[in-house]
Amino acid sequence: MKLFLNLGIWLALPASLAFAGDDPITLESNRAAIELVQSHADYLWTLIAAGLVFFMQAGFALVEAGFTRAKNSINIMMKNLMDFSIGSIVFFAVGFGLMFGVSKGGFIGTTGFFLSDYTPGGDPWVLAFWMFQAVFCATAATIVSGAMAERTKFIGYIFYSIGLSAIIYPIFGGWAWGSLFNGSGWLEGLGFIDFAGSTVVHSVGGWAALAGAIVLGPRIGKYTKDGKIRPIPGHNIPLAALGVFILWLGWFGFNPGSTTAANKDIAMIFVNTNLAAAAGSILAMITSWVKFGKPEISMSLNGALAGLVAITSPCATVSPMSSIIIGAIAGVIVVFSVLFFEKIRVDDPVGAVSVHGVCGAWGTLAAGIFNMGGTSASIIGVQLIGIAACFAWTFPLAFILFKLIDKTIGLRVSKEEEMTGLDQTEHGGNAYPDFEVSSYIQG
Amino acid sequence: MKLFLNLGIWLALPASLAFAGDDPITLESNRAAIELVQSHADYLWTLIAAGLVFFMQAGFALVEAGFTRAKNSINIMMKNLMDFSIGSIVFFAVGFGLMFGVSKGGFIGTTGFFLSDYTPGGDPWVLAFWMFQAVFCATAATIVSGAMAERTKFIGYIFYSIGLSAIIYPIFGGWAWGSLFNGSGWLEGLGFIDFAGSTVVHSVGGWAALAGAIVLGPRIGKYTKDGKIRPIPGHNIPLAALGVFILWLGWFGFNPGSTTAANKDIAMIFVNTNLAAAAGSILAMITSWVKFGKPEISMSLNGALAGLVAITSPCATVSPMSSIIIGAIAGVIVVFSVLFFEKIRVDDPVGAVSVHGVCGAWGTLAAGIFNMGGTSASIIGVQLIGIAACFAWTFPLAFILFKLIDKTIGLRVSKEEEMTGLDQTEHGGNAYPDFEVSSYIQG
Amino acid sequence: MKLFLNLGIWLALPASLAFAGDDPITLESNRAAIELVQSHADYLWTLIAAGLVFFMQAGFALVEAGFTRAKNSINIMMKNLMDFSIGSIVFFAVGFGLMFGVSKGGFIGTTGFFLSDYTPGGDPWVLAFWMFQAVFCATAATIVSGAMAERTKFIGYIFYSIGLSAIIYPIFGGWAWGSLFNGSGWLEGLGFIDFAGSTVVHSVGGWAALAGAIVLGPRIGKYTKDGKIRPIPGHNIPLAALGVFILWLGWFGFNPGSTTAANKDIAMIFVNTNLAAAAGSILAMITSWVKFGKPEISMSLNGALAGLVAITSPCATVSPMSSIIIGAIAGVIVVFSVLFFEKIRVDDPVGAVSVHGVCGAWGTLAAGIFNMGGTSASIIGVQLIGIAACFAWTFPLAFILFKLIDKTIGLRVSKEEEMTGLDQTEHGGNAYPDFEVSSYIQG
Amino acid sequence: MKKIEAIIKPFRLDDVKEKLTTLGINGMTVSEVKGFGRQKGHQEIYRGAEYQVDFVSKVKVEVVVEDSKVESALKTIIGVAATGKIGDGKIFVIPVESAVRIRTGENGESAL
Amino acid sequence: MKKIEAIIKPFRLDDVKEKLTTLGINGMTVSEVKGFGRQKGHQEIYRGAEYQVDFVSKVKVEVVVEDSKVESALKTIIGVAATGKIGDGKIFVIPVESAVRIRTGENGESAL
Amino acid sequence: MKKIEAIIKPFRLDDVKEKLTTLGINGMTVSEVKGFGRQKGHQEIYRGAEYQVDFVSKVKVEVVVEDSKVESALKTIIGVAATGKIGDGKIFVIPVESAVRIRTGENGESAL
Ligand SMILES: Nc1ncnc2c1ncn2[C@@H]1O[C@H](COP(=O)(O)OP(=O)(O)O)[C@@H](O)[C@H]1O
């Protein structure tokens, strides 16, 4: 620490200052010093925000575990731990380069693998930027876990996770955000607005989740022989609720942090993020109340997430009042979307497809409609192109990836294993050995 | 993101710089740049602190759920989710204006509803400030939830929550803090010291909680026919403890963040906050040990919160040593206060009245007694006026509000519903379907 | 708040500015203003980081509770609450002075007790610095709790906790970090590199944990009469996993925060911390997979912590690529280390000795081996001296401390109490009264 | 000797226990069970799907008594456990051939 | 009257319950039990140590019926609970001397 | 056939199980129960209020055996479950009229 505190102070002061003794203070040296201090604030904010987004991993893990059965909790924690861990390494080695490297025709990055853009002593900004982008990539990856819960082979999941972090997410991301670093994407070229990633992160995750849920098929017991829907209640609602609070907190890094600069913009982004989440949870609650006769919690929790996902794209370009509207609409959409996918026999235990896929698309469209700078057919058109491009790229590719895994190492566990629970069969463990746990819904 | 990173950089650099090409650098332009960078730091801190205070919602939810029975966990999560969500919208529409708008005679704000003080392109400070104030309002609202746990009708709770966020909290808040923005309160006019809200936030919440608990009456089974106290053990102590750790963390935003500026003051505030919490938990543990023969956990956890509440008002104006004393006394007070309210048949499952109401009052008084700048009869007198004003305003008003709700839509569930549990009757859910859960204490 | 917001603004602007009216702006006044703003950023970062490290207490509590039996959960929460609370007070009164006071011959500090280095109106840096150091001290203390879980007398544990926070940790810490403030340690004098404390914090905690586990002896039932190892499964794996996510988050304060300055260094430290943790968890998972035939979760979680502990010392002086290697090796080491200590009958329920002691030593060595500035026999030699000094100081001292406690007030509970569970016998409580809980492994 | 198995509503347990003690019945064994019968359970909603939960949580009280005490025990239980509402539960009487106290090896009624 | 105690695999419960109802059996009591038998449990790993979990989780269904229904009840249970795999469980028939409905005090078969 | 119901202290279960196996008893059913008896439970404190927890957690072991094995089984259980302390538990012997193995439909002793 010693070593570095000194160095710390040294760097903390404008470089020029280091030799203040000799160097005369000039207008220019002061200006340089000011810019250095501002850049320190930018680093601080970008990295703190990255930390908050990292914490969302815990939120996703808790929501998924809480909304599924006790016998699969260990498996869920492992998947969430691993898609962040593996995702970090893969994005370091491959993903970042494909997303932000010098671009081939706006379609794919070609440089910056293994963080080669950083050279000791060189400008460390690439490191701060990488960190922020890495947690975004992991978010996209982990969204899928929930939709595939309770029936996916662990090894198969790991291969999917690598595929998404290495290829599916980064390449699409480069189309929309490449120019944030060395790249330049065709989509951003058209003027596509997706400030913090309703489409780039959430829809990519959501559509991949849809592919996964379809390829897997529903859990045993989710539908009765005579085709009726059979709810499979989540085993720990307080944990799920805690997960949503953690995600909400993380979003205060996700959206405002996407400035990657400490400036005054973050205030409005912060407020918009909060108001949309609030409106989303309220409207989802009301909708569930009207439709089911009671204010149902899992829908209300999903509603908050729906509002957050929806505001992710427009958060920096719409007014607080618009944010409330955008979030509220998302809160209604998510309820009907969950029911819809359940009806068409896409078994998504946590509602990932509806929350991230559908509401991500809605938010991206909303960014065009509610744009403070005014909207136009062309602006909305470009947003629609972005939404379509995301689905057209992600869904088929993910579908193929899952099919491939299915045909090779296998994607779904056996009926026996599924009924016994993945904790025991995949990990040889028991999440709650001191409690008598059982779930009768096993087909 | 592209769009904004550029804009980000643009804003991140002193405005004047944007045209550095043309503009000559001057002493004044540098000074302006310095102030801009400082203001960026102020925004950063205010918003990060707001995020930490937001997270306290999760802490409150866990403490309340952990200290109550499994059969009411869903209801508790819903209440905590909703009083933050609804509170955000209500404070946006009404509360903020009443609290910080141009004041009528120091009693009530009259402008700034629906965040009308913000105009696109205008100074965004109001947004950062609103965000910070909104999470404070939600804190006051959520305190009450715990005292009313396990027997309150959900719809009735929602109406209370609106009433507190729209009227009770903001109007009193304006008396003490109005001048932080456009307002000017009569209480602050007298020189009332309540830096971060022992009274403004915690006592308001605590006295409203007292009113709620009284109007509701005790839970079935809390007192035996022959009038003996019957403890109703909380169902998940590890969750409750996690909640306290989260609250403690959140307080590092609550108190130091109340500078709403990135300056050196936050160091002492931070240290004082921590020392008071530590002293509170230790003394509460010792007190429980002496009184009950064992170091009891729920009291020790309450003790930490008691210390935090008590230091909230004086944290910026007392020495670290005084903070230890203030926290320690709070730790003792809270134990006796909990026992007292239990004896007089105010059934407060989590001790909200004692922690927030009583210790909030103690902390406000302590701010006068231990004031670093020296104290005096008049200083203490003003503190007492503030304490009294808070009770005189909050308790009757909240009492009326609860009575009103009780007479109209109803405040308490039926005996049957209470015995079955609110999760099932109010929300049609089951928090732990895979576990065999039961509580024999049902009257 | 009023009072202070004004003062806040006042301080927020460069002092000189306060009289801008009168004072002319000069190059020097601007330079002073710039430095003031930078120092505000330094305060901000140091305190935010301290908050994150504080939150690690919650992480440790959850990991320990999750990896042990339900019947001891209250006791575990109490220990974690108390070693932070008591540790804060003790470090304020004694520890900080011994660690950072003016040093007697590089061995022990002699000034600055009761935070006497701070005088109202004086430079508040000591407060920010104390806060950051206090949470470090508490981390070292709490590490031990896990290794001694499920059989330690509460009162005995409290005395240990005081001993470590007052003497064992601070004195050693002063040897390596004293010069960060008023001290000067012999170890840092040799050029010992331990940026954020793989040795100073983690190995100290780990070796003390080893002493504690040895003095206590294994839990009843851990080894069968015929000497076979009998696993005692943890009762709540989702909580344990949440704990690891929280610890990982906290480490983003622990390592980057150790700059105690807002500068560009934090970017690389942040990235290295994350990559090492990721590599650690992956390799631990693979190792468990190969050795046990299944990817085991408790090992994978320990692997992430192992990577974090290992990178704590070198995080600021090695490349991202090296960080991956360092973390990966830690992930393998931790698995074998856990098995080793189990085999030699050191019963460490959470693996604290392996994670913090062993991997802390590995990380400290790695700081020498992978040093970006190049390495040498002498650099590595000094690292080895530091590692050895840590063990030579901590283990015997802690051993004596535990023996002393054992002989006087007693360190271990009775067989009856252990079998019944500490929640009931030590705290008169029940962590999960609404659930049917039982553990058959009781000897 | 007979074993009396009473399936009752959980919140009646305290009173049943108390009253039995007054009869000089020194011991009993209790367990949580799920009951299915005329009392038809309730609806739950999860993510929009309603479903019927048929089982009602009940408590099973098992008490072994000498034949002479059976009658009074039955009366007592009925007396305190009855709320008059559907779902109050059942009592079954089952023959017990012998009882042993593990601690002492005592056999027969003295073992109770 | 007899008490039929069937120890079955948890996920067969729904069907057993359904089928018994069709026999006009209006009630039963269910509890979670741990079973030990030929079906030998499974291996678990925790922190590197493998260990055998002997017990398999089962469900115990207790249903008291008039003598005339015993045969059909047994057949029904066997019919739906059998999967042909080891561990399907057992059924025991135990005499019941009397049954009472707590709510009404009714005695004998009408109490069922 | 008889059903032996033994209510024992949880941590004696492993040994009881082991010893019974040596008698060639291939199966048993175990469940968690709350016991009430001479062993009087314990005090708990919550938020300052002390209260008596009357119930002690016990384990109920149910094993059905042919008549010939009853004696030895009883002896064995008493042998291993006795600690000499109050609360060791009870054993009750209950007649069983028939036993069926669900998997095969086998009846009688061969079903055990
Ligand atoms: N034939 C039976 N065998 C075993 N238990 C039964 C039987 N019938 C009812 N029960 C138990 O008694 C409880 C109450 O019975 P139910 O028919 O709901 O109401 P009531 O006791 O008023 O008739 C049921 O929940 C079940 O646990």
Ligand SMILES: Nc1ncnc2c1ncn2[C@@H]1O[C@H](COP(=O)(O)OP(=O)(O)O)[C@@H](O)[C@H]1O
């Ligand atoms: N003698 C017995 N007494 C009581 N319960 C038994 C007995 N034998 C078996 N069981 C119960 O029946 C279940 C199934 O028995 P098992 O031998 O595993 O398979 P199967 O039913 O195919 O013979 C066991 O898990 C246990 O709960």
Ligand SMILES: Nc1ncnc2c1ncn2[C@@H]1O[C@H](COP(=O)(O)OP(=O)(O)O)[C@@H](O)[C@H]1O
């Ligand atoms: N009459 C009874 N009927 C059913 N179970 C009983 C009866 N008496 C005791 N038990 C069970 O036996 C357990 C031990 O009995 P207890 O009187 O506490 O000690 P001991 O076995 O030494 O006499 C009790 O906890 C209870 O579960």
